[in-house]
Amino acid sequence: MTQDEQALLARFARTTESMVSSEEFQDLLRSGRQLRIKYGVDVTAPFLHIGHAVNLWMIRQLQDLGHKAVFLIGDFTTRIGDPTGRNKLRPVLSREEIADNMQRFLEQARMVLRFDDPRLLEIRYNSEWYDALSAQELLQLLAQVTHARLIGRDMFQERIRQGLDIHMHELIYPVLQGYDSVMLHSDLTIIGSDQLFNEMLGRFYQERQGQRPQVIITTRITPGIDGKAKQSKSLGNYIGLGHSPRDKFGRAMSIPDELILPYLEVYTDVSTEELRELAAQVAIEPMRCKLRLAYELVCRYHGEAVAEQEQQWFLETFSTRRTPDEMPVLTIEAGEYNALAVLQRFFAGSKSNRELRRLFTQGAVSLNGETLWVPEQPVSALNGAVFRVGKRTWFRVEEC
Amino acid sequence: MTQDEQALLARFARTTESMVSSEEFQDLLRSGRQLRIKYGVDVTAPFLHIGHAVNLWMIRQLQDLGHKAVFLIGDFTTRIGDPTGRNKLRPVLSREEIADNMQRFLEQARMVLRFDDPRLLEIRYNSEWYDALSAQELLQLLAQVTHARLIGRDMFQERIRQGLDIHMHELIYPVLQGYDSVMLHSDLTIIGSDQLFNEMLGRFYQERQGQRPQVIITTRITPGIDGKAKQSKSLGNYIGLGHSPRDKFGRAMSIPDELILPYLEVYTDVSTEELRELAAQVAIEPMRCKLRLAYELVCRYHGEAVAEQEQQWFLETFSTRRTPDEMPVLTIEAGEYNALAVLQRFFAGSKSNRELRRLFTQGAVSLNGETLWVPEQPVSALNGAVFRVGKRTWFRVEEC
Incomplete structure (x- = not known):
């Protein structure tokens, strides 16, 4: 293995949760072939945060060694509806929506991956093979897997526990995602662990077809920026590639x-x-x-x-205790207040009095750069005064 | 309703186990239309006994009133493999085997149904629509049913209980059988109760497609000729249409x-x-x-x-105690035997000594028309002698 490849392995270790299998991955690197790295694009939510980008950066490192990123746009399977992580049926997207979303995905992916060299990038659509697939061929794929295997997927078991419907096309979805790996001749895929089940089916079908089964790398997940659940768009606790x-x-x-x-x-x-x-x-x-x-x-x-x-x-x-250019303005009647009363008006119930008092005792409240330690401290001549609360909340007072 | 139709209803009552629903069936008869009666031919076992023929005779009565029997040859679905009543995977038949079996089926069905008037009979193959069906169209059919509905089928539950595999194409099979009814515009089908689940899916898909759902009649089942399990080829306890x-x-x-x-x-x-x-x-x-x-x-x-x-x-x-023309021959060395010993040689272990002795005490054994009550009774000069055992077993002795 070259030094570059050893460096890559060390770098991958920082972001890898699991590998199926690390021996196979090392074999691939040693093979000297250009590897094909399958990356399934989620065209229903073309939004990338730095967690998603971990996978892209790993692929970028492989690109830097001459390997090829193969984007798979699941336009066919998206029309079917991927059930992953869903407790209810996914809405089916139109071709136009898929094309729009793909565009938005590529804009973000360009921040990470090399798009400049066609030898390092391939963009494929799974409608290429599934539009032409007959019902009979699909049935032949289905004949190779058992019901027990598919229904064993944790998210299906969870739905059953909750008494929620699983529609039959959803149960079959992993077969299609797995067969994609056959059609792409995927050597490797780098995914979130919620895709592991589906990609294991990829290995299964590849072996059946006489292909070398793809290596699967799942990536590490950190808590979101609030220190709680993993980053997600709905929670807002993420750093997005689209953020300024x-x-x-x-x-x-x-x-x-x-x-x-x-x-x-x-x-x-x-x-x-x-x-x-x-x-x-x-x-x-x-x-x-x-x-x-x-x-x-x-x-x-x-x-x-x-x-x-x-x-x-x-x-x-x-x-440096200078206030930011733009900050919110609190308009109050001219007069004399104590500091707590001003903060109460600004936070308008979103923080309790106890929380506010604690901020004072922590030295987290300042007026025009001077720390206010006592909530009852009288303040006056407030027009233009700047309050700072905690690290990032600032507001200016305007008297009316 | 005409007198003929009322007679048909009365006649049907003798052979009907259940109807979904009898109101709908009466509506159909009253409609004055020519009805289309779906009859799925099992091309894997083209063998009819009088139990199967009950269904055909009911269809014959409908033919006699001008309605049309629609034979459905499930050549496509047979290539897939119907799991009904199977605890393991069905072998997949070739096109040649299916054609042969179909020929054998028709030879037997001719004993019951009218084949003389093309207005009363239609022969269809479900490869007509399934060969042209795309994977996407199949997935759209699958999207309409839930996993819970399909896996609820009693035979699938039984397999799960027994820890046996259900392959995914088997789970889907009922969808295909159901959709056949849509493609055939079936008004009515007359089936064994083991097909009820699948044909109910026919009603489901017909309603979805804006068709009037087919009426389903399941037929009565009697014990086999041994008085035990229902007639089956493997038990041999049947009266076959192919029997002389x-x-x-x-x-x-x-x-x-x-x-x-x-x-x-x-x-x-x-x-x-x-x-x-x-x-x-x-x-x-x-x-x-x-x-x-x-x-x-x-x-x-x-x-x-x-x-x-x-x-x-x-x-x-x-x-009248005359012996049949042809009967099996028992060849024994000339000599003196007792009656039991002769029977022992003839049954060669297939009946125990206790069973044989009981036949004597029941008066069920005769030699040349004379009942032999005592197993130890000596018999000699046996060449040409005829033994009768029970009602239907006869054999002639030849000395060598």
Whole structure:
């Protein structure tokens, strides 16, 4: 194995959850062939966050060694409706919607993958083979698998437990996804673990057809930026490839400290040596480490110049006690208030009095740059005054 | 409703187990339209006994009122493999085997149905529509049914209980059989109850396609001629349409007395009035009633002349103590034996000594027309002697 390949294996270890199997993967690398890496594009939700991008970056590293990314646009299977992760029937998309979504997906994927060399990229549609497939051929595929195997999939069992319907085309969906690997001659696929069941069927059908079964790599998942569930669009706790550099930077800065290291490991290119140094510092200087993470994240997608600029903007705005250019305005009647009363008006019930009082005792409230320790502190001549609450909430007062 | 139609309803009541629904069936008869009666031919086992023929006779009565029998040759679905009543995967037949089997089926069906008028008969192959069906169209059919509905079929549940595999094409089979009804515009199908599940799917798909759902009639099942399980080829306890008139007559004569009436009701054309008379006589004169059954059965398939002739042959042969023309020969060395020893040699272990001794005490063993009551009775000069054992076993002895 070349040094590059060994470096790739080491790099993959940081983002890999499981491999079926690592021996087979090493064999593939040693084979000297150009590998075909299947990547199924979800055309129903063409939205990528940095978690999805982990897979793309791994593929990018393979591209850099001369291997080929094979995007599979499941236009046929999308018309059928993938049940993965769904407790109810998926809506079926029209051809136009699929084309639009594919366009949006490619715009984001371009931030990671090499699109410049046709030898490194292939875009395929599974309608190529499924539009021509006869019912008889489909039945022959179905004859090779048992009901017990398909219904054993965890999400189907979950639906049964919940008394929810499974429609027959949904039960069959994994067969189609598996057979895609045969048609693509996939050597390798890099997926989220929720796709493992379907891709194992790929190995099954490939072996039946006399092909070498594809290697399957599932990738690591971290909590979302709120430190809780994994990143998802509906929860809003993600860093999206479509987010502006400023937004990416700010979102990275908002994560809980215990995520700094996992995020650095999984979502950035910081070298393993530097990771080790940062691990030693994170408890002492979390803010510096988090800045490094935010910088590296922006750098990865937008380059050094933009990362530099966003870091500078962030530091000037938030860390040097200058207030940001735009901030929300609280309009109140002129008069004398205590500090707590002003905050109560601004948060309008979204924080309890206890929470607000705690912010004061933590030194997290400031007025025009001066920390306010006492909630009952009287404040007046408020027109134009700037309050800061916690790390990222700022507002300006206007008297009326 | 015409008198003929009312007669048909009364006649159907004798052989019907269930109807979905009888109101719908009466509506169909009243409609004045020519009805299309779907009859799925089992081309894997093209063998008809009088139980199967019950369905054909009902269709014949509908033909006689001008309705059309639609034979459906499931050549496509047979290539797939019908799991009905199977605990393991069905072997898949070649096109040649299917054609051969179809020929054999038609030879038997000709004994019942009218083949002389093309307005009364249509022969269809489901490859007509399934060969042209795309995988996508099949998936659209599958999208309409749930897993719970298909897996609920009793035979699938039984397989699960037994830990046996269900292959996915088997699970889907009922969808195809159901969709056949749509393609045939079936008004009515007359089936064994093991097909009810599949034909209910026919109603389901017909309604979905805006068709009036077919009426389903399931037919009565009697025990086999041994009085035990229903007639089946493997048990040998049946009267086959392919049996010779003599064999039909003899098999009918061999049934237990308690089956005489059910057999007359289900398998013959004896009028309902005469049935009532026979019901009164069967306890007093079972042999006369059984002769009537055997006569009617042969008459139904081979006509009066043949029935007359077989009845005469049977009476002369078995009832007047004359021996049949052809009988098996037992070759033994000349010498003196006791009667039991001769029977032992003839049955060669297929009956135990206890069974044989019981036959003697029942007076069921005779030598040249004389009952032998004692197993140890010496017998000699056996060349040409005729033994009778029970009602129907005869053999001649030849000394060597």
